[in-house]
Amino acid sequence: MEAALKTFFSSTRFAVAGASSDPTKFGHKVFAWYIHHSLPVTPLNPRAPTITLQSKEYATVPSPSGLSDASQTSLSVITPPKVTAALLKEAKEAGIPAVWLQPGTFDDEVLAYARANFEAAIAGDGGRGGEGWCVLVDGEEGLKKAGRKREEGWKL
Known part of the structure; x- marks a missing residue:
């Protein structure tokens, strides 16, 4: 998984599928993680034209097909497994190289598809959390593996 983490965080851009303005949802928390780490991130949400985070x-x-530079974008996914399956097919067609499937976003079939069709797929058992790989728990380590330096002001 070390190589997958390095590949994922070596992208120049990031996107969060399932981003939300609701601070109680993981789509909001994951989007906020990227913002708080000063990473260039685009929220994906087919039902909302904007996402609000800390009044911005x-x-x-x-x-994924709407991303301007999909081939340089790693995608974090926070959607139900049935939605994730269709999302991954579109992400592959758009040229996204790496995906991070948060716990609860995939079943065995979706996980197999992700591992077979992307340069890097982070998901499943492992990570430091009890439920599997989670960017909120394992993202800092991934940034280090990709050689990204921690910047002042990184806090959640």
Whole structure:
């Protein structure tokens, strides 16, 4: 998984599928993680034109095919497994190289598809958390593996 983490965080851009303005949802927390780490991130949400985080609005893109530089974008996924399956097919067609499937976003079939169709797929058993690989728990280590230096002000 070390190589997958390095590949994922070596991208120049990031996107969060399932981003939300609701601070109780993981789509909000994961999007906030990228913002708080000063990483260039685009929220994906087909039903909301913007996502609000700490009183600031961020324009959304409805799907991976709407990303301007998909081939340089790693995708964090926070959607139900049935939605994730369709999302991954579109992400592959768009040229996204790496995906991070948060716990609860995949079943065995979706996980197999991700591992077979992306340069890097982070998901499943492992990580430091009890439920599997989670960017909120394991993201800092991934940033280090990719050689990204911690910047002042990184806090959640």
